[in-house]
Amino acid sequence: MARDANDILREGGEADLREKIDRTRQANGSGREPDLGEWDAGGDTDTIPPRQWLLGNVFCRRFVSSLLADGGTGKTALRLAQALALATGRNLTGEFVFQRCRVLLVSLEDDRDELRRRVKAAMLHHGISEAEVKDWLFLAAPGGRAGKLMALDAKGQPRVGGLAETLKWTIQRRKIDFVCLDPFVKTHGLTENDNNQMDQVIELLANLAVEMNIAIDVPHHTAKGGANPGNADRGRGASAIKDGARLVYTLTTMSVDEAERFGVPPADRRLHIRVDSGKVNITPPAAAAKWFKLVSVALRNGNDLYPDGDNVQTIEQWIPPETWGGLTDDLVNRILTDIDSGMPDGERYSDAGAATTRAAWKVVQKHAAKKTEKQCREIVAAWVKTGLLLKETYHSHVARKDREGLHVDDMKRPGRIA
Template sequence: MTEQEARDFADVGKDMGDNVIRAAIKAARPIPANSDAITATPYAWRDPSSIPLRPWAYGRWFLRGTIACVVAPGGVGKSTMLAGTALALASGRPLLGKTVWDGPNRVWLWNLEDDMDELARSIQAAAKHYAVEPVEVEGRLFVDSGMEGSTLCTAVEDDSGFRLLLPVYDALTAELIRREIDVLVVDPFVSSHEAEENANTKIDKIAKAWGRVAKAANCVIVLVHHTSKAGAGEVTALSARGAVALINASRSTLVINRMEPEQAERLGIPQEDRRRYISVADDKANRAPAEKADWYKLVSVDLGNGPMDGHAPGDSIGVVEPWKVPDPFDDVKPGHLLRIQQLIDAGEYRENAQSPEWAGLVVAQVLDLNADDKADKGRIKQLLAGWLKEGALATEERPDKKREMRKWIVVGKHLQHTTAALEKGAARQGAAVEPQNLPHHHPPPVGVGGCGTAADKKIEVRQNRGAAGADDLDDDGDAIGWNDKPRTIF
């Protein structure tokens, strides 16, 4: 054996370097048999205006060719919400405040845990509430119940292992295309397969298979999912039970939440009624800007199916209707803020809502609110908080008459008495400004006598027009509410 023949791999490595040899071996690996070569495709530049719009089906929630998830705890109104959504889609009417793109859509509700009677109750209650006639959805609404034989299983896991039931996906795709379905709702997802729901690799395969169906049929697949038992508190996309792979594969994830006790108290809604208010938000808006939560109120609809030919109460079924969170600044005008600043500046008012000298009592009088009413008191607190945040009001700490340190509400930046300042929405934004030639905390004179505390007495305040012209102000608060005669302010 020659010296050259005796050289082994280690000798070559010493000469050329191990890294060089590894790179050469990696580059020399053959392409597997029966496989196409992998090639990179150069990007073809396009005119942005020629790119098709995203094919939305419903608001910015449901996008064709994708899967969407709805995540909610039991009993929150999920099925009620979906019944209203189905009617909105099939009728083409924005019943729940969402745009139905391209006119009426064909919708398939496939519920795997309720019977047809229960499904009909929800659908007909919503139809009765919104006056939807049969002709509006005829031929566009399809409903199946797993409890009545229309079962659905897309994957199994047995002794032979996990496998997708591809013939089922093929049959689903064919029926979706045949019926020209735009939106298929599967409720709940957990009942549509027999795989381990905590296994990410398996759930990912199921979700991706649903995605291929949505793409092939050019429809939206909505998979309704429950929250985990540990998902107490606010529901998010990550509250979904089982593997996170389902959420990762979806293009939108709607989460449904009940109103929190703190929010109900702030809005003056009795705690026994807060369960009627739910919010819906896309917690994974990765193809559109995240929308603010949409609020809905659950109302009861009597089906009229009671005994005595409907002369006695029948089934009372919940229906969702859009609801707007009250804005505490609704109907609050700049003149109201100026008047409140004047009275606070002339007296002494506490921050503490339990105090008989609470500044909120001034707000209540000026806005004709009842500080003893829970809803009004909640609104007053929000108004004060808004003005404090924006600087129209401020707090300072100083001793009271007993030399105990207290927090007091004082005027921050005075509201300018000019049309320009009033037109900037100062009442809402608290966009008060320091008036020229007007000392801080000292607005124009507020008339006869001192202005005592809220608990002391009513006073008569003569308000002069000051620097503002007659066209800038009126007697109803549309501007600053000044007038030329004595007026009971508090």
């Protein structure tokens, strides 16, 4: 086999290299050879195990995940519902449960009773009994007594804190598969905007996930500013938080435009939230957002002083109305025929945004009354874009000038046999 320049250099420097290695071993007090654990890819013929997904493309063993959201958006409500899906093995959020898991929810923000209220509301809404989650769902609200995963020592240097060992012991004792630490900012006592320090916290979590063969989730708050679905850079603090977690999603409230599009009343808009892939670098991002709706659940836990008891927020899957849902070929052809026939006074329909009496979207809504104006406009725009509806100039006897109006290309009608 031919020798290259590197082979010659390695041979010439082997004695010097061996001497340096021996000095390093003596200085470190180690008798072990330095070892990267490298392997020869040419001899790697063993079967590669698949990734161990737990819930959809959201939680996976040996990986850290996160959900970025503004305060009060429904972040905790969503994670509680997803945790219950894992603990029961039931599809509660529209995401496939690969295997039933033992779940540990650690609330570092709510106290014991508030966490109990939130979990109870979710269980009531989804029809889950205590017996169903016994030995599968474990809750903790340790407050400050549990310490931190990492904190600064007296010299201002990051050190592993008491929460790390307590967490590891609990995972082993309860045989946990999935851990949610909510929120991330409460897990450590380091400088949130320091990339090096945040990288150490995320690395600690990632190593724990690998060592214990579990999935770890750390919901995180977003920075101030306008909502931006799918933008993982909106997370508070250093970018190392986003870069270190492998599965990052964003949670945002329905916008005014989306509410108009879906026909959601303005008063109910903030009850609807969307989840988008923020930085999913081990699976392709979802083609469309997942939608959920916040609902209020009566706990019926009243007493003499508070007879009404508590109403607590939980979450359920919400399916937005489909723009094209229910549009059969027969219905579409009737709408097209109506548009192509024009108006009684000889005027042609128009797709122009400023059109009023000639607005083609109104013809769609006449035949599909449940469609919103925005959906009807989208349908007309799609037909124009594909050439099913053609814009042609005609002379308007009403306006006494040439105008642009819509005609149907019959060759492109749905259901037509060529």
